[in-house]
Amino acid sequence: MYLPAHQNLSTGVFMASPAKTKTGKRARSAAAAKSPNGASGAGSYSKEQMLEMFRQMYLIRQFEVACGENYAKGHIRGFLHLYIGQEATGVGALAPLAEQDYVVTHYRDHGHAIARGLDVNRSMAELFGRKTGLSKGKGGSMHLFDAAKRFMGGHAIVAGQMPLALGLAFAQKYQGTDGVTVCFFGDGSTNQGIYHETLNLAAVWNVPMLFFLENNGYGMGTSVERVRAGSPDFYTDAEKYGIEAVAVDGMDVLAVREAMEAAVKKLRAGGGPLFIEAKTFRYVGHSYADGQKYRSNDEIDEWRKRDPVETYPQMLVKHKIATQKEIVALRSDVDTQVAEAVKFAEESPQPDAGELFDDVYA
Numbered sequence: 001m002y003l004p005a006h007q008n009l010s011t012g013v014f015m016a017s018p019a020k021t022k023t024g025k026r027a028r029s030a031a032a033a034k035s036p037n038g039a040s041g042a043g044s045y046s047k048e049q050m051l052e053m054f055r056q057m058y059l060i061r062q063f064e065v066a067c068g069e070n071y072a073k074g075h076i077r078g079f080l081h082l083y084i085g086q087e088a089t090g091v092g093a094l095a096p097l098a099e100q101d102y103v104v105t106h107y108r109d110h111g112h113a114i115a116r117g118l119d120v121n122r123s124m125a126e127l128f129g130r131k132t133g134l135s136k137g138k139g140g141s142m143h144l145f146d147a148a149k150r151f152m153g154g155h156a157i158v159a160g161q162m163p164l165a166l167g168l169a170f171a172q173k174y175q176g177t178d179g180v181t182v183c184f185f186g187d188g189s190t191n192q193g194i195y196h197e198t199l200n201l202a203a204v205w206n207v208p209m210l211f212f213l214e215n216n217g218y219g220m221g222t223s224v225e226r227v228r229a230g231s232p233d234f235y236t237d238a239e240k241y242g243i244e245a246v247a248v249d250g251m252d253v254l255a256v257r258e259a260m261e262a263a264v265k266k267l268r269a270g271g272g273p274l275f276i277e278a279k280t281f282r283y284v285g286h287s288y289a290d291g292q293k294y295r296s297n298d299e300i301d302e303w304r305k306r307d308p309v310e311t312y313p314q315m316l317v318k319h320k321i322a323t324q325k326e327i328v329a330l331r332s333d334v335d336t337q338v339a340e341a342v343k344f345a346e347e348s349p350q351p352d353a354g355e356l357f358d359d360v361y362a
């Protein structure tokens with residue numbers, strides 16, 4: 001069964017052509033991310049696909065909650081940056097990708113890894129620093145990696161992943177494949193010189209690279225408004241380099257997916273690079289240690305009203321795409337999966353001391 005996806009079902013969409021739309025400060029409020037031009041998409045998804053998007057978003061949420069709990073217990077150490085609130089962005093962005101495509105991301109990477117289909121048990125074990133982890137416990141939270149899935153990290157240096165993604169996209173073009181490279185980065189990356197250098201070279205080389213900006217309004221404790229001159233929109237940056245760009249409501253998985261489907265189609269046909277800015281929000285601190293003194297509870301509550309993990313299943317039930325019973329059963333399966341992942345990590349062995357320098361290059 002195929003269902004009309006976007007026009008009626010979306011919890012809100014915002015796609016704009018950079019030259020025509022001036023969003024100004026509205027873009028940073030939850031309400032502004034939701035609208036202004038109304039729905040645009042024409043995609044249609046099966047019931048299975050619609051439920052799968054919920055399953056992934058809920059899995060990411062519960063995985064992250066479990067990470068927080070295990071960090072508090074001291075089972076996970078080092079830095080921990082949770083993706084709570086941004087689930088619709090990662091799931092919608094990665095849904096249209098195929099096996100041959102590369103994904104490169106920053107340190108807030110658990111959601112991307114799960115949406116790309118990395119093994120959940122081995123991801124959790126990696127966070128626990130165990131031998132069974134994706135990188136034998138040597139990468140940790142910020143460096144999830146799986147070459148077999150073409151998931152090339154997990155990078156801790158802000159914007160450091162961008163030239164790496166450019167190289168992968170260049171290789172795809174050079175080898176004549178129709179693969180694309182998706183590079184996720186945060187709003188904080190945009191004040192790094194390498195961001196501009198990468199945009200420029202990607203345009204000069206016309207590589208199949210998708211710049212995917214997750215604008216959650218903050219780089220650590222600093223709001224976009226405090227460090228951004230001019231418009232709070234970033235997608236207009238890309239236009240300066242002749243790169244086509246759109247903004248999309250990052251709390252709306254269908255809106256993100258549709259923008260991404262269109263972009264991937266263009267990239268495969270040789271029309272790269274492209275740029276998508278998703279307006280999103282993290283409900284938790286920058287890292288686990290962040291008390292969020294720099295913003296008000298009202299602001300968080302406003303975005304909470306649009307929580308995709310709550311609003312999306314409500315929409316599925318309202319439009320009779322799924323029953324409440326199906327949603328409850330799906331949640332229960334995911335809860336079990338996450339509990340099993342934690343158990344797998346807890347019961348996995350620590351790496352041997354003799355392995356300390358294996359696979360480590362300097």
Ligand SMILES: Cc1ncc(C[n+]2csc(CCOP(=O)(O)OP(=O)(O)O)c2C)c(N)n1
Nearest residue numbers: 108156157158186187188189216218219220
């Ligand atoms: C080159 C560099 N400078 C500073 C830092 C410290 N740092 C880590 S995360 C971060 C904020 C980045 O914010 P953003 O790109 O918006 O991503 P978000 O955390 O919001 O997902 C900073 C400044 C770093 N890791 N690398």
Ligand SMILES: [Mg+2]
Nearest residue numbers: 186187218219
């Ligand atoms: Mg940010």
